[in-house]
Amino acid sequence: MQIFQLAVIAGFCCAVPVVAQALPSCAGPVEIAGVKVTRVENNGAIVLADGRAVLLEGIRLPRGDADHAPRFVADGALAALREMTVGRKPVFTAVRPKEDRYDRVRSQGFPGEAWLQLALLSEGLARVDIAPDRSECADELYRAERAARAARKGLWGLPAYRVRGPAGMRGDAGTFQLAEGGVANVGSSDGRSFIDFTVDWRHGLAAVISPDDRKAFRDFDLEGLRGHRIRVRGMVEDLDGRQEIQLSNPAQIEILN
Numbered sequence: 001m002q003i004f005q006l007a008v009i010a011g012f013c014c015a016v017p018v019v020a021q022a023l024p025s026c027a028g029p030v031e032i033a034g035v036k037v038t039r040v041e042n043n044g045a046i047v048l049a050d051g052r053a054v055l056l057e058g059i060r061l062p063r064g065d066a067d068h069a070p071r072f073v074a075d076g077a078l079a080a081l082r083e084m085t086v087g088r089k090p091v092f093t094a095v096r097p098k099e100d101r102y103d104r105v106r107s108q109g110f111p112g113e114a115w116l117q118l119a120l121l122s123e124g125l126a127r128v129d130i131a132p133d134r135s136e137c138a139d140e141l142y143r144a145e146r147a148a149r150a151a152r153k154g155l156w157g158l159p160a161y162r163v164r165g166p167a168g169m170r171g172d173a174g175t176f177q178l179a180e181g182g183v184a185n186v187g188s189s190d191g192r193s194f195i196d197f198t199v200d201w202r203h204g205l206a207a208v209i210s211p212d213d214r215k216a217f218r219d220f221d222l223e224g225l226r227g228h229r230i231r232v233r234g235m236v237e238d239l240d241g242r243q244e245i246q247l248s249n250p251a252q253i254e255i256l257n
Contacts, residue, residue: 024115026137027108028095037085040078045104046085054092055104058141059117060129060176062155067175069160076154077125084111084119095136108137118144124154127161129176129233132213132248142254163231166197166205169243172236179205179245180231180256186222193222195232195247205243207232213248220250229256 023030036049044061046054061078064071090111100106109116117137120126121144128141148156155161164172166181185196191211198204209217231254234245247253 023091023093023110024108024137024140026140027093027110028136029093030091031094031098031105031107032090032092034089036087036089040082040085042078044078044081046081046109053102053104054107054109055100056109056116056120057094057106057134058108058128058130058137059120059126061120061126062161067160068172069155069158073155073158077120080120080123080125081116084114084116085109088112090116095134097133106131106134117141121145122148122153124148124152124156127155127176127178127233130249130251132216135249135251138251164205169205169236170238172243173238175236176234177236177245178231178233180229180254181205182229183225183227186226193217195222195225195230201242203241205245207234207247207253208244209247213246216248217250220253225253225255230254231256 032048032052032054035052037046038049039047041047041053044056046056048054061081062069062074064074088111090109092105092107092109094105094107098105117126118140121128121141128138128145130138148154149163164177164179166179169177169179179197181197183195183197184199185194185201187194187196191214193209193214194201195207196204197206232245232247233252234247237244237246
């Protein structure tokens, strides 16, 4: 491993956790307390001494090759998470639905005075990733991510994690990306809604809402996005030269102006 990579990992492991004055109301009630963390899996799952596993809700850890990025940044994020949790007894909060399909508890985590999600986001060790059926603490998570991105901390200093523009998504299919630009058009076809970032809708970037997810946007003014600059995030698909990011939650849209 190169000296530069070792230095970055060392910096990640020594990151100072973000202090939380109290458990935030957005995080929901306490679900787990007083149970020691035995290990953190390579996928970021936190395993407890009683056999339960916890998934940190609202963030996405870097994934190395899966992000088309160097592996050392993913290793650094895991090292920092292990440093803050293993051998400790964090408090984990949860809101319904509390478990994912693998029976992992979907939680906000608080070891001591730290808030795990904010600690990782603030050091550029994670990105915000809001699930389709959740929105808790989105404002707080986005605020921490924005500050780290502005300071080019952690993963934000690497080209693989730069925020893409409307025409800068080629080669990103199958990866989770952030993209921003002006909204050229909002339309619909066959029950799908489209937010186009380029006038030529056949090419460039579009954010797409499927018929099944459209109900989640019933109180969101999609038409009102025309002419605004927005940021979206999600998995990228390439359809004959047109890049699409699927939206299932209004929290995936940030209005920038």
